Amino acid sequence: MTTPVEELLPATRRALLHRIATAQTEGRAPSLVAAVVRDGETVWHGSRTSVDGHGPDENVQYRIGSITKTFTAVLVLRLRDEGALDLGDLLEKHLPGTGAGEATIAELLAHTSGLAAESPSPWWERTPGSLRPELADVLGEQPHRHPVGRRFHYSNPGYTLLGALVEELRGVPWEEALRNEVLEPLGLNRTGAEPQAPHAGGWAVHPWADVMLPEPVEDLGRMAPAGQLWSTTGDLARFAVFLAKGDDRVLSAESVREMRTPAAPAEAEEVAAGSAYGLGMQVQYRDGRMLVGHSGSLPGFVAGLMISVEDDLAAVVLANCTSGPPVFTVAADLVRIVAEAEPRIPEPWRPLPEADRSELELAGPWYWGTHAFALRLTADGGVSLGPLTGNGRRSRFRANGDGTWTGLDGYYAGEALRAVQRPDGSVGHLDLGSFVFTRQPYEEGASVPGGVDAEGWRGIR
Template identity: 50%
Template structure:
């Protein structure tokens, strides 16, 4: 990035580290799937941490576990709307669906019963499951967002059952190795930061424990580096390298529930935290464990992302810092839109394009890149994109018509005559009497 941008980014990082008294703080900006900038402040063993120094990720681990679950879904091994009991029978909360566990709407308690799990050695699955009595259900499944570390411990066991191996082994085989995240591990390896608590009223430190969380490990066990987390940030932004289809990652980024319904600035998808900030739509996850804070976010529209890692239990506003790094990068070096160029299209689809009417409301149907259709009202209203399912059949991808089917009705000579979209009939002229319009068209016509 430009020298002036570099200075602004480093200034923001340095201010946070100094003002919030952080033993060490590293951060980076990601663009076009690559590390565009990185910086560090503070010391580890007397030296600046580098991009290969490990920090604990905390709950960013959840996003990787969610990706394993979505791979199972894409393979047809499970359905997100199925109750947990179908694949992991015997729990006290088997009626909660897999999607609800992914989105923290399953009704489960936030923390596992017993001692503070983040600071205590964790037990195995049988011991964990035995502790999850009916009293651990705190809300009606699906009724509200209630963040649950327990739910992700359960999802880790679901992955293990489906794959016939530990969730960590599945993670390494299916995600970490394909993405080149060789320095993401369940325990620190090589150069790493120690976790500290900073005294609130004096400049002294207390070391924090980092036990193995056992069955709760899928909620926050992993350690990683700037380099590896940059690769993961690019993945969340859509550079998936065949680990998942980009459409599946987009589905994970879609809003499943909101945390502040009145304002809707914070929400949750399927394994991703979601933020709306100054017109930006950001997806990723934050993380905290005793001695560590972490965050990764990416703007799904521009592809600009950022990350931050700190070895302190509290102090820095790690999510606000990450948001600010994205904003600084985009404000000082705005992304230029890609040049428009003519593209190769199926010329046979041109006859579908142009003006259509839903009743009296005019819509435009356009061909867009990727061989898709865009159906948008001339003024305000319901707009959606569609992907081909074969001859004259299209699947809605977003907006009001997401998941709905658009079918093309033709005349005897093959001319497109009307569109049937979820029972709504679109015609070339308003209420064309020759089209099969439900309710019919008054014989006396317009008057």
């Protein structure tokens, strides 16, 4: 008998509850709420203590801080997919006169623009956005801290610029574009720039005493695209499904995959910690799996969203305290708990409905010099190529419809694979980004650059 996909085992549910209970107690959070998503559905929800006298459910809003950046990145990728901009465009092309226009759109998305981490004084998270009405007020007189494109340096003003870019190209405020293009299509009705009841209040917890202080709630104004949003575990669970699978009403699966792909050079400490950054998404390598998502914080709130695409799992953790529970780590732990306790059951193997004879003839072993590789036809109509044993250059390829394929991932992402025919029409070798793959190691008579010694293979006498 198969356990229905929407059910978690009692032991798994208890382990999840124990993890968030420990986080709330040790982190001294006034309240903490979490959700786990599997196979596109919320399969567990838990909370500790109360908001307005009752345990927070999936509809109670919390401020999500920098998770807002992922929403802003979606708006920018939509503009790219529509042809309104290219990620390689300089900001100056679309938003002139900022003083930071030499950075590309991609560099702003990946925090490699060299811009400062924060806006000039006063502390923007705790003061009204009306103090920074113009982009010049956000950037200051010396907006850069590093050369453009040289290193990862997290920048809140960089995402303010991206929000201004959206407004410039859409002709509407950032929040309106977000509502029309992302929130409404995905059904995120409890996500927005202003809190709507029921919502949690933000608190500062004294580090050395069990007492609290209410935190101010400010409209961030120009800085809104970097951290303004309020949301719920219910809405963020749906957003996580979108970030894993895509939704053609908003962004394709290929575009959200691009967001999840590391795009910024990592610093030494980030490499050691197994972290990287994509296009509006953080990347973490933990417990042998790749996790993507984003953390967030503003005075009174911390938030974490983690996704394991391979496990088809995601977790959301929200708390209403300025510091305390490590919600990003807790979200990763919730994913790990379910993945290890109830590993994903693979789809049944089924034969292809049909196979092109010419493609079938390509399947099997090929040799890159003396390295043995295997080419396999995949169920989606593409092919995969990887070492027969051990580690090495391994990639999947999509069919282009003209007898060629384009790499989707790994070393050969974006590279062209084609079968090169002999004069008699038979396949002589594979060409992959100019590398020659033959049916035998350095096959005699094959078109191998540099030629093959005419005396062939030999021993040592």
